[in-house]
Amino acid sequence: MSDPHESPVPSYRDLAERCEVIVCCGTGGVGKTTTAAATAMAAAAMGRRAAVVTIDPAKRLADALGIGELGNDPTVIDGPWSGTLAALMLDTKATFDAVVRRHAGSDEQAETILANRFYRNISTSLSGTQDYMAVEKLAELHSSGEWDLVVVDTPPTRDALAFLEAPKLLTRLLDNPIYRVLISPSTGVLRAVNRAATSVVRQLSRVVGAEVVDDAIEFFQAFQGMEDGFRERADATLTLLGADETAFVLVASPRADTLVEAKYFLDRLGKADLDAAAVVVNRVLPALSIDADRAAELRADHPGGPVQALADHAAAAAGDDDRIVDLLSAAPGATVARVPLLPSDVHDVDTLRRIAELLTEG
Amino acid sequence: MDPGQFFASSRVLIVAGKGGVGKSTASATLALAAARTGRSVLLVEVAGRSATASMFGADAPGYEESTVYDEADHGEVRCRSITPDDALVEWLTNHGFSRIAKRMAKSGLLEIVATATPGIKDLLVLGRIKALEAEGVADLIIVDAPAAGHAIQFLQAPVGVRDTARTGVLNRQAVEVIEMLDDPTRCRAMLVSIPEETPVNELIETAFAVEDEVGLALGPVVINGILPSIDGLTDEPPASLSPNEAADARMAADLRRDRITLQAEQLDRLQARLPLAQIRMPQLFTTEIGPAELHQLADAVEASIEALEDWA
Numbered sequence: 001m002s003d004p005h006e007s008p009v010p011s012y013r014d015l016a017e018r019c020e021v022i023v024c025c026g027t028g029g030v031g032k033t034t035t036a037a038a039t040a041m042a043a044a045a046m047g048r049r050a051a052v053v054t055i056d057p058a059k060r061l062a063d064a065l066g067i068g069e070l071g072n073d074p075t076v077i078d079g080p081w082s083g084t085l086a087a088l089m090l091d092t093k094a095t096f097d098a099v100v101r102r103h104a105g106s107d108e109q110a111e112t113i114l115a116n117r118f119y120r121n122i123s124t125s126l127s128g129t130q131d132y133m134a135v136e137k138l139a140e141l142h143s144s145g146e147w148d149l150v151v152v153d154t155p156p157t158r159d160a161l162a163f164l165e166a167p168k169l170l171t172r173l174l175d176n177p178i179y180r181v182l183i184s185p186s187t188g189v190l191r192a193v194n195r196a197a198t199s200v201v202r203q204l205s206r207v208v209g210a211e212v213v214d215d216a217i218e219f220f221q222a223f224q225g226m227e228d229g230f231r232e233r234a235d236a237t238l239t240l241l242g243a244d245e246t247a248f249v250l251v252a253s254p255r256a257d258t259l260v261e262a263k264y265f266l267d268r269l270g271k272a273d274l275d276a277a278a279v280v281v282n283r284v285l286p287a288l289s290i291d292a293d294r295a296a297e298l299r300a301d302h303p304g305g306p307v308q309a310l311a312d313h314a315a316a317a318a319g320d321d322d323r324i325v326d327l328l329s330a331a332p333g334a335t336v337a338r339v340p341l342l343p344s345d346v347h348d349v350d351t352l353r354r355i356a357e358l359l360t361e362g
Numbered sequence: 363m364d365p366g367q368f369f370a371s372s373r374v375l376i377v378a379g380k381g382g383v384g385k386s387t388a389s390a391t392l393a394l395a396a397a398r399t400g401r402s403v404l405l406v407e408v409a410g411r412s413a414t415a416s417m418f419g420a421d422a423p424g425y426e427e428s429t430v431y432d433e434a435d436h437g438e439v440r441c442r443s444i445t446p447d448d449a450l451v452e453w454l455t456n457h458g459f460s461r462i463a464k465r466m467a468k469s470g471l472l473e474i475v476a477t478a479t480p481g482i483k484d485l486l487v488l489g490r491i492k493a494l495e496a497e498g499v500a501d502l503i504i505v506d507a508p509a510a511g512h513a514i515q516f517l518q519a520p521v522g523v524r525d526t527a528r529t530g531v532l533n534r535q536a537v538e539v540i541e542m543l544d545d546p547t548r549c550r551a552m553l554v555s556i557p558e559e560t561p562v563n564e565l566i567e568t569a570f571a572v573e574d575e576v577g578l579a580l581g582p583v584v585i586n587g588i589l590p591s592i593d594g595l596t597d598e599p600p601a602s603l604s605p606n607e608a609a610d611a612r613m614a615a616d617l618r619r620d621r622i623t624l625q626a627e628q629l630d631r632l633q634a635r636l637p638l639a640q641i642r643m644p645q646l647f648t649t650e651i652g653p654a655e656l657h658q659l660a661d662a663v664e665a666s667i668e669a670l671e672d673w674a
Contacts (some may be wrong), residue, residue, distance in 0.1 A: 029382025029561065051548035058560040121480050121526065156381055172389065173474060204475065207459060209530035212478045212672065256650055258382050260413060289606040298611075304595035307617035310607075312647045313614035343620040345559045 012278050012337045013360040016042040019247045019277075021142055021150050021240065025163060026251035027261040028156030031282040033057045034346045034355060035251045036153040037065060037087065038125075044085035048148040051086045053137050055130060055153050060347035062089060072098070074141070079349055083148075090138075095133040096123040103229040107223060118212075118219035122170075131166035133160075139237045161268050164241060167234040174227050179220055202223040247277035250334070252327060254284055254320035259327050260297040268328045276334045280359065281324055284338045285317040292318040363670040369396040369502055372550040373495050374542070375581065378507040378568070379554035383561055384586035384643070387651060387659070388554045389506035390414040390494050391643060392584075395660040396502050397437040404500035405430075407443040408487055408508045415441045419653045440500065446483030449490045450476075457531055459460065479526050481519030484508070488520060488539045494624075495548065514568050517543070517551065517576045528663070529579040546579035552641075554584045557625040557632075582639035582670060584663075585632075588625065589645050595619050 015022060016039055024036040033054050040052035051074045054067065062068050065087045067075050072094050074086035097114055104110035113119050121128060136154055141150045154163050165172075173179065205213045224330060240246060252262035262279075269276055288295070288310070295314035298307050328336060337359045346352060377389040386407075393405040393414075404427070405414060415421060418430035418439065431439035454463035476482050494503055507516050520543065524536035542548050551572055555565035565583060572578050595618060599611040632640070643659050651659075 029380055037658045046608060060559070117526075118478055122477060124480075126477055126480050173477060176474060203459060203461075205530070207454070207457075207530055208475060208479050208482075208532050209527040211529070212527050215610040216474060216478045253382070255382065255384075257384060257386060257413060261381070286617070288610045290610060294607075298607065301602070302600045304592060305597045306599045306611040307603075308592045309614040309618040309649070310599075313610075313617070315647035316645075319643065319647070322649055341617070344618070344624065347559070 009333060009335050010277065011335050011360075012280075015039075015249070015335070016045050016149070016276055016360055018245075019149060020245040021152070021243075021247070022137060022164070023138075023152050023154060023241070023246065023248050024251050024280075025154045025248060027258055030251050030253040030262075031346070032156075033061060033249045034352065035225050035249070035280050035339075035359070037061070037150045037156055038352050038355040038359055039249070040087070040149065040151040041079075041081065041085055041093045041352055042360045043081040043149045043151075044079075044081040044083040045353075046354060047083040049084040049146065050149040050151065051088070051141050051147045052151040053088055053090055053134060053141070053153060055090050055134060055155050057089060057153075058345075058347065060345075064348045066353070068313070072137075073159065074147075077349070086147075090130070090134055090137055092130050092133045093123050095137055096129065099133075099233075100226075103226045103233075105225050109225070113219065116215060116219045116222060119217040126169075128162055128166055128169050131163045132169045135163065135166050135237050135241070136233075138343075139181050139233070139240055142240060161272060164238070164272050164274070167237040167241075169212045171227070171231050171234050174223070174230070225353075230254060242274060247275055249278045249280060250276040250331070251280045251282065253282050254323055256319070256323060259323045263327055263330050266327070270330075276331050278335045278337060279328060279331050280339065281327075282339045283341045284324070285313060285320060286316065286340050288314055290314065363667055363672050365395060365664050365667045366399040366401075367672070368667045369399050369401055370669070372547060372579075372581070373501075374491060374503045374505065374549040376505045376517070376549065376551045376578075377554060377584070378505055378551055379492045379584075380561060380564055383554050385554045386414045386415065386506050388552075388584045388586055388643065389504055390417045390656055391652075391659040391663050393439045393504045394418075394431060394656050395526075396504070397431055397433075397439045398660060398664070399437070401437040402500040403439045404494065404503045405439055405441045406494075406503060406505045407441065407493060408506060410445070412543045413651075414506060417651045417656050419652070437501070441572055444487050444488055444490050449486040450483055453486045453489060479532065481515075481522040481526075482532070484516045484519035485523045485532075485536055485539060488516075488543075489535050492539050492542045495542065514571050514575075517572055517578060521576060524601070538578075543576060543578045550581040551581045552581040552584055555585055555632075556587045557585055557628040559628060562616060562628045562632050565591070566632070569636055569638065580638060582641045582666075583632075583636070584641045584643060585629070586643045587645040588617065588642045589622055591622055592618065639670050641670075 022039055024032050026032050036054060037052050040050040043050035066077055067087045067089045071088050072091050074088045076084060076086045077086060100113050101110045133301040134154060138150050138152045141147050201213060250262060252258055252267055266276055292314040299311035339355055339358050346355065377385055377392065379385040389405060393403045396403045407414060415430055415473055420430040427442040428439045429438055430441045451463050491503060520536045520539040524533060524540060532558045553565055553569055555561045569580060572580060595615045599608040603611060641663055644662050646655050648655055
């Protein structure tokens with residue numbers, strides 16, 4: 001472990017060694033799942049008990065990790081590490097069902113909610129649910145005491161805050177003034193609430209259809225008594241996400257479009273007072289001894305063949321470099337790990353180990 | 363196939379794909395290629411924040427339209443964005459719910475409606491596009507679909523809403539949008555991917571799901587970032603290079619060969635498993651994409667379209 005006075009910015013190795021929670025965020029298609037898995041693997045190699053929560057991993061990677069099936073509990077992966085490595089593929093609906101059962105006052109209350117159509121919409125297709133359940137799973141594994149480090153992959157989203165707002169997904173609905181209207185006993189709705197609110201509900205029925213409104217009312221009525229439990233849990237998970245032992249890692253690739261998105265992510269994280277502790281840039285072209293101008297000169301003299309490949313490589317790498325420098329200017333307190341472009345896709349444990357080494361050797 | 367005929371075959375092209383595959387670049391390129399055949403094109407961005415306008419050398423589009431390309435002898439490209447929240451409020455207002463729309467937005471009721479009917483925002487974005495199509499605002503509307511998550515969610519939204527809100531005006535809206543999606547003379551989807559294993563797998567899955575579950579006709583797939591092949595990659599670097607330069611050149615040539623081999627495997631796999639024509643866009647070795655690069659990509663798209671068979 002390095003002396004904090006010598007190295008004010010913790011290295012990626014430090015993060016894998018010390019953090020209790022690492023959240024890998026970024027847009028899709030930049031190797032986020034791979035980075036999350038390699039980070040947990042690096043911690044396991046340091047003797048820690050590390051679990052990684054993956055979301056929709058590529059099939060071959062999931063197979064390599066032995067998590068080809070949806071599972072709600074971590075599967076231990078055997079390998080040449082001194083600690084423990086486990087992985088799971090998040091099952092959003094099953095996780096949500098378990099949360100409802102945990103907070104419900106009775107089996108009957110849980111079953112009423114689980115059978116409700118509004119609930120099924122929330123637990124399967126509402127945007128943000130996947131983020132919410134990833135946070136839930138993370139909090140559950142963290143509080144179990146079985147893991148020194150929990151790494152979580154995040155769903156592909158354009159907005160970092162979607163993940164941070166996820167724990168509030170339900171409580172935000174519960175804090176809505178209309179909630180009081182919806183939970184009034186249905187037989188008394190017309191009498192119990194003022195006319196304006198009633199007309200809102202009636203108009204709502206005209207827009208989305210009466211059964212949708214009925215489902216929502218039934219859901220909110222069934223939910224009564226569970227609000228406090230959900231609010232406390234949301235507050236606790238938000239505290240965990242903001243805690244010192246939690247690090248956010250932004251994963252990016254040097255492609256122009258993904259770096260624009262990555263910069264936006266950093267900006268949004270900063271607005272939430274959650275600076276990224278690390279930026280991982282995947283698929284960086286290997287460095288050359290000459291610059292793009294010199295390579296272009298050489299190409300002019302020797303068109304085609306290896307010199308053409310050299311000139312293309314140099315031009316692409318120069319562009320990548322400019323963009324990475326620009327991205328890092330938005331994350332002054334972050335450590336940077338560059339993972340070079342590998343000759344093949346990552347879909348076996350050996351390649352993951354290679355990435356784990358590359359992440360932590362810097 | 364003649365590019366003019368290609369771009370005349372549907373009034374709406376929805377360009378969809380997972381994030382990071384260059385979907386916006388493909389949308390902008392198709393818009394330019396269509397404009398070069400003399401058509402007026404409306405390029406619609408759904409996420410509200412993307413790079414297509416800047417590729418034409420213009421500012422990012424707002425909710426209002428702005429012309430980003432207008433050349434003599436060619437058609438024009440106009441850009442605008444449609445955000446899901448605006449589409450919802452606008453739709454409510456246009457359907458006699460102006461009072462409720464304001465109150466819903468203010469009270470957070472909008473959120474409950476969106477929760478009760480997942481996909482409502484995507485549906486209303488598509489509904490807005492359907493309205494633009496009906497108004498005949500352009501010869502061709504190209505939609506840069508949202509990047510988050512899987513492309514299929516956006517396209518499945520109308521069917522989802524139709525089955526959730528089984529009565530009411532929203533149901534009617536869903537049914538009308540589905541009519542547009544089901545009619546290949548009105549609407550087709552073009553899926554974008556890159557020649558790598560995971561994106562190719564997702565492309566294949568999405569393509570079958572779009573045809574089976576949405577009933578939307580698919581145009582050719584767009585494969586972005588194709589590394590051009592180079593002759594003589596295995597040759598020794600010229601003797602005039604310094605030892606370092608020669609070593610760099612060998613490394614670059616080896617990497618290029620490896621990646622071209624991988625790319626060829628993926629393209630073959632795609633061809634074998636997905637019986638759709640391919641439009642290929644080359645990888646450009648530049649820092650950013652501006653008007654010159656966009657024309658270069660449009661040249662490649664045109665050549666790809668000319669090589670296509672006519673629609674059956």
